[in-house]
């Protein structure tokens with residue numbers, strides 16, 4: 019696939035590129051490098067972020083931040099979904115914010131901060147978004163935050 | 173009054189112009205200088221609860237945030253689950269899904285138009301749009317048996333076959349809606365009051381729309397021809413010939429027109445789908461043969477699926493998928509991570525309203541307070557969707 | 561001054577006592593039951609169906625029910641589904657602002673016991689914070705059910721069998 023090769027040259031040695039169910043997955047090795055890669059991707063034509071998600075793998079000692087990036091302005095890129103992944107340690111989750119490059123991440127990064135406590139460095143307004151005050155310092159989407167479950171099945 | 177001499181105004185949550193959210197606006201005279209949406213009034217923690225429910229139980233759960241367009245919300249999740257399970261629904265089911273999704277889109281647009289009308293003070297618009305919405309709700313009720321929460325699609329197919337009278341009823345509805353459109357044109361679209369309130373208000377430029385990641389009709393009203401149905405055709409959209417409604421102006425009026433245009437386009441899509449729909453099964457072979465032999469007769473007789481027992485214990489293999497569909501309000505995306513257990517490991521559900529929140533926040537400053545309801549209504553913002 | 565103050569207090573009590581007396585009370589309750597003005601507070605997704613209640617097909621205005629803007633001019637609050645913690649505060653605030661007598665209907669499975677969101681960490685049961693008169697089951701309840709609930713409430717009011725808020729406690 020041509021696009022994959024193009025992205026491989028962009029990412030270079032800072033990450034790994036593979037194809038998973040039709041989407042191009044870029045695993046960035048170090049959080050610091052993500053800004054650089056994002057800048058180049060933006061120049062390539064990826065102009066907005068569809069979703070920012072955190073995934074809790076704290077049993078393995080890290081959180082994963084997943085950006086789904088795509089394009090509105092370039093029709094052939096619009097077909098592709100680029101999955102940008104970065105791992106941060108779960109005891110000190112910090113990653114640079116991509117708001118400078120893609121302003122569309124603003125609310126989603128804020129939500130990820132609120133739900134996982136991942137600090138996006140450089141985000142201008144990193145506060146709670148949905149939850150009331152009593153959730154200050156409690157991060158409900160972490161696996162360590164338990165809620166009641168139905169006991170039908172394992 | 174704040175220090176700089178601006179006035180701070182709180183709108184909502186108990187206010188007809190706010191829906192389920194509170195908004196803080198900073199005013200200089202009657203020009204808005206700053207706008208802070210205080211969301212979270214309907215934050216019901218869908219993503220966390222989804223981790224505690226089985227795959228099949230999440231179907232009704234994920235409809236709830238986008239209740240006025242639940243057909244499409246349902247489809248987004250089902251596509252993700254099917255990608256994980258690696259099943260392909262039979263062609264008839266694909267067509268039925270298309271019909272459902274389009275009916276749901278029409279209902280959602282009419283809802284949006286009704287709310288916009290009431291916000292700009294046109295009660296007629298509200299009554300008409302909501303009254304006509306009932307017709308499409310009736311059609312969906314014929315298909316699925318429920319008024320609002322259809323849960324029509326299940327992994328591998330759909331729950332029910334097309335009822336016999338559906339074609340006839342739909343023909344009537346389409347004829348009615350086309351005739352009705354002329355009335356809408358006269359009373360609402362070309363109404364001088366509507367035009368005065370909406371034209372040139374809340375202009376969203378193409379660049380900004382792209383930058384802020386706007387979705388749906390709001391994006392298309394700003395001149396970006398992006399529609400998931402064309403970009404990554406799902407269900408039966410590949411075989412159907414339709415156009416994307418695009419306008420260049422980017423103001424509230426253009427957004428209203430795009431919605432109307434899409435309603436008319438959806439009618440065409442359903443007509444084509446009803447014409448082309450093949451005969452056959454409505455559930456994938458893989459699950460069809462697991463239905464108990466006794467229940468099978470019932471399925472053949474009534475066209476209603478009795479779920480095979482496997483649905484309780486769907487265990488998709490490890491992996492992660494991403495799906496997107498174009499709903500009435502815009503693109504819904506689902507990011508689903510499975511670790512091989514019967515419950516999702518992580519389910520990220522990004523709704524169109526949540527993505528439009530940023531647009532909403534950035535679009536308001538610079539306008540007059542009196543234009544605020546018009547912009548709010550024209551974005552078709554649905555707070556339960558944004559908060560999840 | 562004290563005398564006048566007492567006088568006012570006395571008159572107020574006398575008037576209240578008189579209103580609570582049989583024929584007048586009946587007339588008052590009869591009057592109230594025709595003029596239920598719900599406050600415009602949409603709490604969750606059941607609002608979609610509540611909007612349908614006032615559309616031309618179901619037309620709740622037949623029963624005198626039309627959403628109204630300010631809580632000061634309303635006497636009836638319809639909890640439309642889930643109450644999150646943030647919203648519960650707002651709902652309680654709105655309820656306190658309404659003049660007596662006031663009525664609460666809880667709509668939807670969520671308002672009864674959490675519904676599909678029963679194990680969410682951010683919700684509140686409606687009956688824990690408000691004195692609910694009528695519950696409507698369903699997710700979402702059909703508009704007919706909402707209308708039926710309103711009629712039930714009307715019957716209750718006509719019977720004079722409703723919660724009077726603070727005044728009743730003495």
Ligand code: SF4
Pocket residue numbers: 236239604605606640641642667668669670671675676698699700701
């Ligand atoms: S009862 Fe159902 S429709 Fe109503 S608020 Fe709850 S989830 Fe939404």
